[in-house]
């Protein structure tokens with residue numbers, strides 16, 4: 338790894354802040370919700386191992402998600418976006434995360450077709466993700482494994498296995 342990429346990692350936080358500022362400017366300059374740019378922004382938050390604020394239907398094209406972690410204890414959440422396989426439901430995704438040995442990034446997560454993510458959002462933080470989806474059925478899930486009592490981030494249950502899965506549709 339060269340110094341340039343290390344520098345980029347070091348500036349991730351300021352990059353996020355800069356992106357938020359840009360988004361603010363874009364939404365102020367755009368017609369409400371539709372049209373050009375990055376599309377509609379959805380303010381989503383995680384609380385009690387659930388997503389709040391994601392609509393059940395989103396129009397195809399670009400949109401942004403400002404994802405905040407509102408837990409009252411220190412923990413990392415994420416929003417991994419994947420296609421919901423045909424005929425499957427949120428319950429099936431939850432069940433698939435209960436398989437013994439399921440870890441974030443492992444077989445239980447990578448079996449799905451991914452469309453982006455908002456990763457590593459610690460308690461109190463907000464990170465913005467930009468997505469662009471064709472019509473279809475999708476879900477957000479969190480495979481992080483920290484626990485409410487500060488438990489191990491590598492041996493706790495994937496949050497998807499305790500219900501941190503949200504399905505939605507994208508329409509044309």
Ligand SMILES: [Cu+2]
Nearest residue numbers: 414479481496
């Ligand atoms: Cu989580």
